[in-house]
Amino acid sequence: MGDIAIDRVPRTERGRQTLRRLLDAAASEFGERGYHEAAITGITARAGVALGSFYTYFESKEELYRALVRDMSRSVRHHIAEQLQGVSDRLTAERRGIAAYIGFVREHPNLYRIIEEAQFVAEDVYREHYDVFIAAYRDNLAAARARGEISEGPDEARAWALIGISVFAGMRYGLWSQDETPEAIADTIGDLIIYGLAPRGKDDGR
Incomplete structure (x- = not known):
C-alpha cells in the first residue's frame, strides 16, 4: 500500500481503519x-490515535506524505472510473470525466496543495501521479481511435493536453470558485x- 513496508501493511479490519x-x-x-509546518503529533491528534500507532505504519512524516499522495491519486482515479461506468464512447467519457474530476476537487479541496507540494518534497511520487494518469489515458485514446470514435493523432500528446485541461x-471551478455546476463546465x-476553436458555418451541421 503505497510507501508502507510489506511487514507493516495492516492485516486486520481494525488496523485498516x-x-x-x-x-x-x-x-x-x-x-x-x-508539508514543512505539519506535525506528526497534529496528525495523530486529528486521527484520534496514539503517537505510537503512527510508527506502527510509518517511519517518518515523509513516508506518510508519500503514501498520502499515492492514496489521493488512487482515489481520484477510482472516483472518475466509477463515474464512467457504463459509458461506451470516448467523447461522452471526456465530458463526464471532467465533471467527475471537478466534483472530486470540490469534495477534497486539499488535493491541489498536497499534490503540487509533492514536486518539492517527493518529486518521483509527484511525477508518478501524472504518469499513471497519462498511461491509462493514452491507452483509452488508442482504443477509441481503433473503434473509430476519435480522429487519428498522437495519443501521448493528446493525453497530456486533455489532462492539462x-x-x-x-483549479478554477472546483477549488477557487463554484459558481457553475461541474456538468455545465464539462x-x-x-x-x-x-x-x-475553428469557426462553425451555419450549414456544417453543428
Whole structure:
C-alpha cells in the first residue's frame, strides 16, 4: 500500500481503519499547514490515535506524505472510473470525466496543495501521479481511435493536453470558485474538445 513496508501493511479490519484515519488526518494536516509546518503529533491528534500507532505504519512524516499522495491519486482515479461506468464512447467519457474530476476537487479541496507540494518534497511520487494518469489515458485514446470514435493523432500528446485541461478547470471551478455546476463546465469544455476553436458555418451541421 503505497510507501508502507510489506511487514507493516495492516492485516486486520481494525488496523485498516486506523491506517485510514491516519491518511485522512494527514490530508487535513498537510492540506491546511503544508508539508514543512505539519506535525506528526497534529496528525495523530486529528486521527484520534496514539503517537505510537503512527510508527506502527510509518517511519517518518515523509513516508506518510508519500503514501498520502499515492492514496489521493488512487482515489481520484477510482472516483472518475466509477463515474464512467457504463459509458461506451470516448467523447461522452471526456465530458463526464471532467465533471467527475471537478466534483472530486470540490469534495477534497486539499488535493491541489498536497499534490503540487509533492514536486518539492517527493518529486518521483509527484511525477508518478501524472504518469499513471497519462498511461491509462493514452491507452483509452488508442482504443477509441481503433473503434473509430476519435480522429487519428498522437495519443501521448493528446493525453497530456486533455489532462492539462482538467487540472486547470478543476483549479478554477472546483477549488477557487463554484459558481457553475461541474456538468455545465464539462459541457463547455466537451464542446471545445469535440469541435475545437475553428469557426462553425451555419450549414456544417453543428
